[in-house]
Amino acid sequence: MVSPGELRLISELTEEGAEFEPEITDDGAVSYPSVGLILDDSDGDPGEVLDRFAARGVLHDEFVSKVYVCPECDAEGMQYTSVCPACESAHAIEMAVFEHACGYVGPVSDFEGEGEDGYSCPNCEMALQSEDLDGERRYVCQECAEVFDTPDHRLWCRDCLYMFEPGEAIERALYRYSLTDEGEQWLDRHQTARRVIAETLQERRFETEIDTTVTDESGETHPVHVLAEDVLLGERRIVSIDETPDAEGVGAFRELAASVDAHPIVVTTTGTVEAGVAERAEAADLTVLTYQPDGTLDSNYEVIEDTSHHRSVFQRLTAAVDVPVWKGQ
Ligand SMILES: [Zn+2]
Ligand SMILES: [Zn+2]
Ligand SMILES: [Zn+2]
Structure with missing residues (x-):
């Protein structure tokens, strides 16, 4: 069935350059506010209606960007954070780090204290000069004191605070829609x-x-x-x-x-x-x-x-045609 709302919707796009643009709401959800206003409640989700007409060739869907959805609570708009590879804490900060000959590694500030020049190793207590402390920038975990060069990548959900590897996020593509000649x-x-x-x-x-x-x-x-x-x-x-x-x-x-x-x-x-x-x-x-x-x-x-x-018969037919070609290669 073509609903009256759907017909109203498509007729909104007849003007030159008319498009339905996706918007991201405050809570990170994808919405098509103008579409929601045109459709009737019984037409269902605006995004799904647009998608259906694009599949039919009535609308052209142009890719805009992607959003990532929380695998725990379905909220959208994930935040990126780097984390400590040892304890997964996000409280790992890049700073000047010095490695002393005795093996002690820590932020340059750890070496401040005793000694002639005001510096010493907190491990072996050797007095140090400020010029000895040629620190290089590395990450220091403020939770477990791990020192590392490359942090792990995580996304976290602002709604339920779940933190996860980027590959776990559900990816959702945003499209804008316009009317095709068809x-x-x-x-x-x-x-x-x-x-x-x-x-x-x-x-x-x-x-x-x-x-x-x-x-x-x-x-x-x-x-x-x-x-x-x-x-x-x-x-x-x-x-x-x-x-x-x-x-x-x-x-x-x-x-x-x-x-x-x-x-x-x-x-x-x-x-x-x-x-x-x-x-x-x-x-x-x-x-x-x-x-x-x-x-x-x-x-x-x-x-x-x-x-x-009919569609499934067609798909089976396509598959049957494909197999011998693939086998012959
Ligand atoms: Zn969540
Ligand atoms: Zn850590
Ligand atoms: Zn030392």
Whole structure:
């Protein structure tokens, strides 16, 4: 099913250069605030809706950047820290370190104290000159006193404070979305299909509303593409639009229609429906129409197998073709 919210969303991108930009919220989450405002609650997560339309070729997804998600609590926006390789404390600081001939290694400040020049080794107590102390910059752990050149890398979560190796983080890519040429045609086809079915119902003396909501008995509102009412005859129609209606979507739409005392009309924009839909259409409490490329509506449609099944058959076929090529190399 294409929802009214989804159609509104895609139509927002018709202006030259129009894009949906990802934003990072204060708590590090990825969001598309403008998309959330356009969609209905029933459309679900804005990011998932955009992703789905990109997979269909309606939207182009351009990579922006990546964020890292906490493997413990799913929060986003990890902090980097270097840590001591011995005790994993982040409190390891780079400073001037001196190694005395006796083997003692420590920050130059450890050598301050006794001696003529004010310096001595805290281990062997040998007096030292300041020029002896040619310290080099190394890390000194303030927790366990380990001295080292290369710290380990960690990320830590600001929410649950869990610290972990960078490889453990869940990586999430951010994309911005724009309309493709194919998407423009897709939008035009679906918007025109909706206008044509509304006009057809108007010709039959229905009063129609496009992109509106219906309220069921429990007071819950549901978005619909077209609501048509004949007040005189007390008749209502609601319209759903889809590329290839499937049994599950149509079943839910029929239930909605029953709950608002309306007859359901399903318009396919490809002229195809899945097998389960055809069975329901035979039962006469459902009308299925095809929106033709010439801009007219037709009551004929083609029945195809489950589209998800088709996809898996296609993948198996691809795999079967790939194997001999790979083996031959
Ligand atoms: Zn966390
Ligand atoms: Zn340490
Ligand atoms: Zn010493």
